[in-house]
Amino acid sequence: MNSFEKLSNSVERSKSLLCVGLDTSIAKLPAGIEKNVEGLLFFNRQIVEATAEYTAAYKLNFAFYEQYGSDGFDILKKTIEAIPQDKFVIADAKRGDIGNTSKAYAESAFDFFKADAITVSPYMGSDSLKPFLEYDNKMIFILALTSNPGSADFQRLEYGGTPLYQQVIKTTATYGNNQNTGYVVGATHPAELSLIRKIIPKHFLLIPGVGTQGGDAKAILKANNNSPVIINVSRDIIYSSGSVDFAESAAVRAEYYQKLLGK
């Protein structure tokens, strides 16, 4: 079973387009939980257990773990081990380097952490992405048009009428196929999502930016036009309560997004 099939199956089984982002930090842990990496792992395990029914995937942004150094990397691995095997796991690491170095990053994400997919940055071009595609049954999500304000600085620059983000999609789509390649498109750009779907109707998109970042889920789903998609929500689920009921509250929020997004 390749990654496209694993993710598709998980969407079907959970009847959910939701991806829960485990962007956890010690400073934001609810009252009553130890303010250290062990507390962070406890929190993550509770969140995973409470939300698994409602989500197709989990996304772990490596920055939130790397800020605690090697202990953080250890907790990251243990969190991934706590995720049910049939859920899709995305290493949100935005990596990319020259060929032999990207190979080492692929070994980290796929062999050590056992993620199903990794997010990658396209700036360094073909040889920075291809080592990730040499893995059978793994997937990359390439940054195309990101959710943040800075996405306007370079991603929208136009070459002969084609914005960079569209050129990135057109060029990199030739490196692999829709079974091993997807793209990151922020929920803050529904109009551009329609254009993107004309270029790549069959690739999975990972869409962050719904919830705290303000993306409109309904507008995004309409623009997506029933193509393969998962929609990431992080803070609005995992920090929906700052109190002892954090896990129950996260489950309620995850179910809300499961229903809102449909399948």
Added chain:
Amino acid sequence: MNSFEKLSNSVERSKSLLCVGLDTSIAKLPAGIEKNVEGLLFFNRQIVEATAEYTAAYKLNFAFYEQYGSDGFDILKKTIEAIPQDKFVIADAKRGDIGNTSKAYAESAFDFFKADAITVSPYMGSDSLKPFLEYDNKMIFILALTSNPGSADFQRLEYGGTPLYQQVIKTTATYGNNQNTGYVVGATHPAELSLIRKIIPKHFLLIPGVGTQGGDAKAILKANNNSPVIINVSRDIIYSSGSVDFAESAAVRAEYYQKLLGK
């Protein structure tokens, strides 16, 4: 003392433009060294001790440590601790994410690993880079025109006659100043380096790609026109001998580059 001054002073004191890249992997450790992360740390410490006299800086590519997970991160930190305090340390991590996430990456590189500088990817724009610049006395090296073949795929695309790599330099140079911002330009592009030096004559450049990757040091130094620069060599120094004399051999190679590059 800010990072620009620390790096300038280190160049003066060592009479060297050399940066030694500690791109170490267990599979390539010389004969006689244990093939595990402890062996890797032993090797790094020996290389640092042998080469410190001849080099202004050390660059640690995070990928080579992350491939070993949390143990690798631990060895990375211990390697940095083994580098003399007056040498400049670059976390070659090529990070970049939305604002609050880049902040966590900055905490990892600067607070946990205690690096003096980090390499960052410009694709996500201003808010992905600015959190790194909020640190006093730290520096970022922004990817501009990288040394690898894939640098042609997007970095050279032209917007109204300006290649993306030049637009990246022009735009991002306004975020900070030459005391906290530098750029990565591969040694494989001497002609473009001349153009870049007309845009930013006073910023430090980090130039990888000399040695195994084939960049011509003399052509690069001529194009650089005496602007602030450090030139990274990794494999050609650290793996110059695969035998018990690896440290002495690395010292000889580092001294060769110190003399070749001048100051």
